[in-house]
Amino acid sequence: DAGVIQSPRHEVTEMGQEVTLRCKPISGHNSLFWYRQTMMRGLELLIYFNNNVPIDDSGMPEDRFSAKMPNASFSTLKIQPSEPRDSAVYFCASSLSSGSTDTQYFGPGTRLTVL
Amino acid sequence: AQSVTQLGSHVSVSEGALVLLRCNYSSSVPPYLFWYVQYPNQGLQLLLKYTSAATLVKGINGFEAEFKKSETSFHLTKPSAHMSDAAEYFCAVEESGSEKLVFGKGTKLTVNP
Numbered sequence: 021d022a023g024v025i026q027s028p029r030h031e032v033t034e035m036g037q038e039v040t041l042r043c044k045p046i047s048g049h050n051s052l053f054w055y056r057q058t059m060m061r062g063l064e065l066l067i068y069f070n071n072n073v074p075i076d077d078s079g080m081p082e083d084r085f086s087a088k089m090p091n092a093s094f095s096t097l098k099i100q101p102s103e104p105r106d107s108a109v110y111f112c113a114s115s116l117s118s119g120s121t122d123t124q125y126f127g128p129g130t131r132l133t134v135l
Numbered sequence: 136a137q138s139v140t141q142l143g144s145h146v147s148v149s150e151g152a153l154v155l156l157r158c159n160y161s162s163s164v165p166p167y168l169f170w171y172v173q174y175p176n177q178g179l180q181l182l183l184k185y186t187s188a189a190t191l192v193k194g195i196n197g198f199e200a201e202f203k204k205s206e207t208s209f210h211l212t213k214p215s216a217h218m219s220d221a222a223e224y225f226c227a228v229e230e231s232g233s234e235k236l237v238f239g240k241g242t243k244l245t246v247n248p
Contacts, residue, residue: 024178053234062239063179063225063238065237068234068235070234075234111178111179113178113179122234123181124181124236125181126171126178126179127178128176128177129176129177129178
């Protein structure tokens with residue numbers, strides 16, 4: 021089992037540029053989560069999908085952030101335009117939603133630095 | 136809304152000593168609770184979870200946690216610390232009626248030789 025795959029692992033960009041983070045969930049999982057981790061705010065849920073449909077995007081900071089899940093095996097998180105305060109580690113997690121407590125499996129994260 | 140408080144952002148123990156990491160939650164309904172571990176430059180890995188079965192939950196790597204409703208606590212323990220336990224530990228509660236996890240701020244565990 022390959023686990024949750026995220027790319028790139030590291031991204032350095034300049035303020036104002038578009039950034040796209042990618043995630044491949046574990047095969048067969050039907051829920052996908054995007055988190056952001058910073059020293060100041062800890063681990064925050066940005067958005068989650070179930071069966072490719074966004075269920076809750078209340079954690080998305082502002083309109084500069086958008087997420088898509090075009091199919092069951094791929095999701096993107098886009099920031100346009102990026103700002104220095106977006107610098108963080110972004111995690112993707114997936115789970116098999118069965119109606120009870122489902123374990124979320126995390127990817128290794130993408131460390132984003134916006135200069 | 137549910138919330139989680141982890142007391143102590145840093146905990147330091149000697150190798151072989153007891154590990155105790157504290158977690159208190161607020162929830163209006165019986166919660167589902169989790170402990171995750173994060174090693175440097177890695178994602179989070181599930182240690183254990185409480186799902187309203189036994190109040191004492193055993194996890195991986197010798198860790199266990201006890202759910203105490205009267206104290207709204209879910210503290211994580213390990214009888215004897217190992218150097219490899221050095222990591223950051225996160226307590227989380229699942230929001231009722233959703234799959235959302237609310238995480239605590241984390242506790243960084245240092246194990247001294």
